[in-house]
Amino acid sequence: MQNFIDAYSWVNIRFLLEGLWVTVEVSIVSIIASFIIGSVLGVLRYVKIKYLSAIVGFIVDIIRNLPLMLIIFFTYFGLPHLGFKPGILFATILAMTIFESAMLAEIVRAGILAVDYGQMEGARANGMSYVQALWHIVFPQAVKKTIPTIVSQFISLIKDTSLATIIVLPELLNHAQIIYGQNSAYIIPMFVMVAFMYFVICYALSVLSRVLDKKLA
C-alpha cells in the first residue's frame, strides 16, 4: 500500500498528466483529420470514379491490413528518405491519421451503402444533383447510422497512441515507463494509474456515443 502512496506523489502525477496531455493532443488532432480524410476517401470508394476509386480502394486496403506500429515506423523513419522530415509529434499524428482514415473510409463506405438507395433517387427526382444528394441527404444519414462504429474507432485511436512509446513519444504510457524504470516498486501503481486514465477517457467517450446514438435515432 505504501508503494501506491509513494508512487502517486504530486511530482509523479504531474509527470503522468504531462504525458496524458500529449496523448490527448495527438488524439484530438488525429480524430479531426482522420474524420475529414476518411469521409472523403469513403465517398470516393463509393462513387466509383474510374481508376481513381480502384486506386484509393487498393491503398486503403493495404493500410488497413498493416499493423499501426509499422505505419508509425514508416512515417518516423521512412518519410525523411523522401525528403520530408517530421518531428516525433507530427510523425505520430501523421501515422494515426493515415491509419485511422483508412479504417474510417471503410466504415463510411459501408454506411453509405446501408442508406437506402431510394433516398438517393428521391433526392434526385426532387431536382438535386448527384453531388448535392450525396452531400445533403445520403452522407449525413450514413454518418448518423455509423456513429457507434465511428466512435469506437476513435476510442481505438486513443488507445493506440500508446504504441508511439516505441519511438519515445512522451505520451502517457511512455511517462509511466520512465517513472517505473527509475523505481520498480512503482510498476504496479503506474500500470493501475495509466489503465485508469485511459479508461476514464475512453469510457466517457463510449457513453457519449450511446447518448448521441439514442438522441439521433
Place this chain on the structure above:
Amino acid sequence: MKKFKRYIGLLGLVSMLAIVLSACGSRQSLSKQDVLTNDKASNTITWGVKADTKLFGLMDVSDNTIKGFDVDIAKALTKKILGKNGKAKFVQVTSQTRIPLLKNGNIDAIIATMTITPEREKQVDFSDSYFDAGQSLLVKNSSNIKSVKDLNKTGTKVIGVTGANSVANIKKYAPKAKVLELSDYAQAMTALKSGQGAALTTDNGILYGMAAQNKGYKVVGGTFTKEPYGIALNKGQQPMQKAINKALKEIEADGTYNRILKKWFGNVKGFDYKEAAR
C-alpha cells in the same frame, strides 16, 4: 481458381510497390548539408541522448529534463564548439531509434552510451572514444551466475536491449543462451525483476546505475568485452567530427571531463572513477 490468381496478382503488385518504394528509400540524398555550418548558424546542436539510463542520461521526473554523464559531456562540448552561448538541444533516443534518427537528420549527433564497432562504422562516423566501458552482467543477489560462462547453457535466458551492441556480443560469448530483446533499459530491468531472464547484460557503467537504483541486484563477472563509447555522426560530416574531437581534447585538458566524471561516477560502488579519469 480465378480468385486465387487475383490474390497472387495483388500480392505481386504489393511487392512491386514495396520494391519501388524501397528503391526510393535507398537513394542517398540525406543530410548532405554540413551539420557544423548549420549548427553554427542556429547556435544549437541537437544531440540524441538516452532518457532511461541512470548515470548517463535519465529523465528527471520533477522538472522534465534529462540528466547524466552523456548530457553533461554534450553540454560541455557544445560550449567549446559554439562558444559560451551555444545551446544544446536534447532528443530522447533508444538503442533502437538512434541510428535511424541520425541518418534522417532529426539529430545532429548521438551521445547515448554507443559503442564504436566496425559494423556501425560502415553506417556512421564516430568521434574519438569519450568513455571506456566494458560489458558485464546484472543478476539477483541470490543468483549463482558468476560470469558469462555460466550463461552458456541451453534454456538460459539473457535480457538485453534491441539495437545494443551487448546483444550481438552475448550471442558470441554465450551462444547457447537465448537472448530476449526489450525496447529500452527500463523495460529490460522490469523484465529482469519479473524473472523473465537469468541476467541482464549491457555495459558496466549502465549496470552500476541500475544496481544503485534497485536493491537486491549486483553486477558480476567483471567486464568481458571492451566497449569504447563514441559520439556518432553521419558519414561525410568531417568538419563536425574534427570540431568534436578538438572539443573533447579541450575538456579533457582543462579538467572539465574529470569534473563531470567525478560528479556522476565518484560515488558509484564498484566503479573506480580515478582509473577512468583522463
Place this chain on the structure above:
Amino acid sequence: MIYILTHYWSELIQGLGYTLLSSIIALIFSTIIGTMFAIFEVLPSRTMRIIGRIYIEIFRNIPLLVIAMFFYVLIPMYVAKIDGFTAGTIGLTIYTSSFIAETVRSGINSVDPGQMEGARANGMTYWQAMSKIVLPQAFKLVIPPLGNQFINLVKNSSVLAFVAGFDLMYQGNSIASLSLDTINSYMVVGVFYLIITLPLSYYMRHLEKRLAN
C-alpha cells in the same frame, strides 16, 4: 529488400510462425471467453449481467499494450513463470474477448426472442434452448465480424514485440537494428503481414456479400 529477405529468412519465418500461432490461440480462447461473457449479459440474473458488463467495459477501454505489458510483469511476479509470448497472447486473448463478447451479444439479441420462448414452451431448459437454438443462429450472424477480429488479431499481435514475444514485429525490430537498414527491414515485415491479412480481408468481404444476399 532482397538482401534482408535472404539474410534473415529464418528469423522472418520464425516471426511469421509466432505471429500466426499467437493469433490463432488468441482467436480460439477469446471466442470462448467472449461468448461466455456475451451469455452473461443476456442472462436473466442481474448480477451476472453486471459482471459481464464490467468485464467488457474494462478491457475494451484500456490499451492492449498496457494489458499485455501488465501481464508480462505481473503474472511472473505473483502467479507463474511465463514468457513474453505467453503473457502477450494472454493479453491479446483478454483484450479481444471483450470485443467478441460485444459482437456475440448483439448477435444473440438479433435472434428473434420468440425462438427462445418457443423452444422453452416445447420443454427445453434455458441452457438447452440457448446452446441448441439461439447460439447457432447468433454465430451465423457473427461469422463476418469474427473474421475481421482475426485480421485485427494478426495486426494487434505486434504488441508481442514489446514483451519479447519473438513475433514478426519483434524480429523486424531486431533485423532493423542488426542490418542497420531500417526501412527495408520494415518493408519486408509489412509484406509478410499483408500476405496473411490481405487475402483474409478480401475473403471476408466476399463472404459478407454472399451472406447478405
